Amino acid sequence: AVAIFKGLGSGHDLAFSGRPTDLYVVKKISYDLNNISFAPYAITELLSSKRVQSFRTIREEEIAAIVNHIDIASSSSAPYGSRGDGGTSRFYRVLHEIPLLLEEFVVSDYLLWMWWVNKLNGMETRVEKNFKELDKLYDEVIADHEDIVDVLLQLQKDARQLITLNNQQIKGVLMDMFIAGTDTTSSALVWTFIELIRNPPLMEKVKYEVRKVGNGRDKIEESDIPKLHYLHSVIKETLRLHPPVLLLVPRETTKNCAIEYYEIPAKTRVIINAKSIGTDPKYLENPHEFRPDIFMTSSVDFKGQHLEFLPFGVGQRGCPGTSFAIMLLHLTVANFLNRFDWELPKGMSVEDKFQTKG
Ligand code: HEM
Numbered sequence: 193a194v195a196i197f198k199g200l201g202s203g204h205d206l207a208f209s210g211r212p213t214d215l216y217v218v219k220k221i222s223y224d225l226n227n228i229s230f231a232p233y234a235i236t237e238l239l240s241s242k243r244v245q246s247f248r249t250i251r252e253e254e255i256a257a258i259v260n261h262i263d264i265a266s267s268s269s270a271p272y273g274s275r276g277d278g279g280t281s282r283f284y285r286v287l288h289e290i291p292l293l294l295e296e297f298v299v300s301d302y303l304l305w306m307w308w309v310n311k312l313n314g315m316e317t318r319v320e321k322n323f324k325e326l327d328k329l330y331d332e333v334i335a336d337h338e339d340i341v342d343v344l345l346q347l348q349k350d351a352r353q354l355i356t357l358n359n360q361q362i363k364g365v366l367m368d369m370f371i372a373g374t375d376t377t378s379s380a381l382v383w384t385f386i387e388l389i390r391n392p393p394l395m396e397k398v399k400y401e402v403r404k405v406g407n408g409r410d411k412i413e414e415s416d417i418p419k420l421h422y423l424h425s426v427i428k429e430t431l432r433l434h435p436p437v438l439l440l441v442p443r444e445t446t447k448n449c450a451i452e453y454y455e456i457p458a459k460t461r462v463i464i465n466a467k468s469i470g471t472d473p474k475y476l477e478n479p480h481e482f483r484p485d486i487f488m489t490s491s492v493d494f495k496g497q498h499l500e501f502l503p504f505g506v507g508q509r510g511c512p513g514t515s516f517a518i519m520l521l522h523l524t525v526a527n528f529l530n531r532f533d534w535e536l537p538k539g540m541s542v543e544d545k546f547q548t549k550g
Pocket residue numbers: 228229230231233234235239368369372373374376377380435436437440441442443502503504505506507508509510511512513514516517
C-alpha cells in the first residue's frame with residue numbers, strides 16, 4: 193500500500209490511471225464506459241474552471257431558492273421538502289428523482305461493486321429495472337435540455353471541439369454528474385454542519401467571519417468567497433476528517449511498474465483509503481479532533497500536491513469536479529450561516545454521543 197501511495201505521486205501517474213472496467217454494474221451505469229469516471233482515460237475538458245465559472249448565476253439562484261425554502265419551512269408549518277414554486281420545476285424534479293433512483297441503484301449494488309462479484313442471483317434484474325427508469329429520465333432531460341445539457345449538446349454540434357459526443361455519451365456524463373457530484377457534495381455539507389453544531393465556539397467563529405463579510409446583506413455572493421479564510425479551513429477540515437469518497441474510486445494499473453522494491457503488475461486493482469491517510473498520527477497530533485485552525489497556518493491543500501490529504505484523489509484521474517464542488521460548498525455553507533443560527537434540537541446536548549447502527 194505504501195508503495196502504491198508513493199507511486200501515485202512520483203511520476204507513475206499514467207501507470208496508475210486506469211479504472212477496473214470488467215464489472216457488470218460499472219458497465220451498466222457507465223453506458224458501456226461512455227462516461228468520465230470509468231472511461232479508460234481521463235477527460236477534464238467538461239468541468240474546467242471556466243465552465244464552472246459560467247454556471248455562477250444558476251448556483252447563486254438555486255442557493256437563494258434553498259435558503260428561502262428553509263426560511264419558509266422554519267417560519268411556517270410548510271411540510272419539509274415542499275418549495276415555494278410547488279416543487280414543480282424540472283430542476284427540482286431531477287434533483288429529487290435521480291438521487292432516489294441512484295440510491296436504490298448504486299447503494300444496492302455497492303457491495304457487489306466492492307466485492308467485485310460480477311453476478312448475484314436476482315441482482316441483475318433490479319439493476320436493469322432501475323437503469324431503465326434512469327435512462328427514461330435522462331431522455332427527458334436531454335429533450336428539454338437545460339444548463340449542463342446545453343453545454344453538452346453544444347459540444348455535440350461544434351465541429352471545432354476536440355471531444356464529440358453522441359447521446360449515449362451525454363447520458364454517461366449525466367450519470368457521472370449525479371453519481372460523482374450529488375451524494376459527495378451533500379455528505380460534505382452535512383458533515384460540516386454536524387461538526388460546527390457540536391463545536392459551538394467554532395460555529396461562532398466561522399459565523400462571525402461570514403456575517404462580517406455579509407455586512408447585513410441577505411446574500412453571500414461568489415465574489416465574497418475568497419475573503420472567507422476561516423470558512424475555507426472549516427471545509428478542508430471536514431474533508432480531512434470525513435472524506436465523502438472514503439476509498440476514492442478504484443484504480444487499475446495500465447502497465448507493469450516498479451516502485452522501490454515492489455514489482456506491480458499491469459491490471460492490479462488499487463484502493464486508496466483517504467480517511468486513514470488524512471487521520472494518520474504520523475502527520476498530525478490528535479488526528480480525530482475537528483480543528484479547522486490547523487489549516488489556517490498550513491499550505492496543505494486538496495489539489496493533489498499533498499499526499500497526506502487526498503479527498504479528491506490525485507493526478508490525471510483526480511476529481512475533475514473539485515472546483516465545482518468546492519465553490520458550491522463554500523457558497524452554500526456561507527449562505528446558510530449568514531441567514532440562520534444552527535443548533536442541536538431541544539433536549540440534546542453536545543456531550544450526547546451520536547447513535548450509530550449496529
Ligand atoms: C465534495 C465533493 C466531491 C468529492 C469529495 C469527490 C471526490 C472524488 C474522488 C476521490 C474521485 C476519484 C479520484 C481518483 O481516482 O483519484 C472523483 C472522481 C470523479 N469526480 Fe468527484 N468528488 C466530488 C464532487 C464532484 C462533482 C461535483 C463532480 C461533477 C460535477 C464530480 C465528478 C467526478 C468525475 C467525473 C470523476 C471521475 C474522474 C475520472 O475518472 O477521470 N465530482 N471524485
